Amino acid sequence: MTSGPAFPTAIPAATVIVFRHGANGAPAELLMLERSGEMRFAGGAAVFPGGRVDEADRELAATLDHGLDLHDAAARVAGIRETLEESGLALGIKGRIGASEAADARRMLHDVGSLAPVLERFGWQPDLAALHPWARWCPNWERAFDTRFYLADLGTGAVEVAADDTEHTHLFWASAAEALAMAARGEISVIFPTRRNLERLALCDTFDAARSYAARFPIRTISPARREIEGQMHLTIPDDLGYPVTSEAMTTVQRG
Template identity: 50%
Template sequence: MSSPEAIPAATVIVMRDTGSGPPELLMVERSRAMAFAGGALVFPGGRIDPGDHLLTDRHEDAAARVAAIRETIEEVGLALGLDCDGESLAKLRAALHAGEPFAQLLAEAGLALDLDALVPFARWLPHGLPHRVFDTLFYLARAPEGAAPQVDGSENVRLCWITAQGALDAADRGEAMLIYPTRRNLERLAQFDGFEAAMAHARRFPIEPITPFVESRGGVDWLCIPDGLGYPVTAERMDRAVRA
């Protein structure tokens, strides 16, 4: 049976430095009713819509960056690469929830996107899954000053600021569910003491599709990813891996 065609998507890892310890990441818990990654702790993001291609510039991946910014506004009410006050942001978010086009809303408000606020981090492209598959570009972004995100209460039921290691520990205690790509990304993010270090690290590695594969080791199947892309852990036993 062939895999479904991959759906282009974008996700943003919003990071804030604490000054007294590891940086914190903004994560959301998806509603258990969602078909994809229901109940999982993930980063904000979603599919790239046709309208996202209307707001393009010199970036080859411009539509993905636009989608990451739009989805972050919709899901958590946080503006990345966008200079607007709280009232304007609330109106923009409400209009997006009502289905109004992002490009039109920005034009009417006289707002422009700074796509350089997003730093490419990774690209994940699974295959061989019986359900929908996402071709997802991951980005890093620094949390805006005074950020006060709010969960949307529909696709996501709660949000939290948490360190990468904190999220991994919560999953190991059974207090959170992490799908395979999220766990690998958290292990990578746990290496950094701040946003600048994470950004410098990300720029040292190529953004190539990461497609997990199964490898038998001593009679045990492991779900693996390629080496050389910045990930400190590249394999997990299949019977322990959580696939969306």
């Protein structure tokens, strides 16, 4: 995964695609949250947990022995923090973690705003290796989010989760194919990057399949570009990074 900001004014961010086993051998389900309609970015859209990388995330990453590029490590820390804050899931963390501990840690995180004191309070350690690189997206415009996408596996998913009620209205679990069908029926809205990643994820029925599929392709920053196709303007992405759909007509694109 390439180091540093994709563009000079880009804002580093992280997104975690959380998997849990599907029931009775069905395809894995993914955790999605519906953003409040009042949010400036992707208001009302269904998204994966995530957010911008804070300075405290970079400071914590610099203290850890991980063998990763520091930008990558800081993004993983941000992904762990945002997932806990937004859904209550303590993923990418080593230690004794039960439902009550996770709930208490989430409340503390809301109060203190950074992950390091939460980890210290509960005697936990970050497990950055639990997050697996999937993609990196950054539009080429002023102060765009330079977002690194990671995969994480919850396993059985027998845990309590709830939206944070500040940035999101509710959360739900659905397979990638189900989420796309919900969008087609107008039940949820998805912005261009989310739709393209759901289409790619729909090729993989399990977490292990998705991780193996991701390993087949390089992680290059994807910056969607406008291109005319058969007389109509489309938003396009490269065709060599494992995405089954690489363009969409501008008339239907949702960009956030």
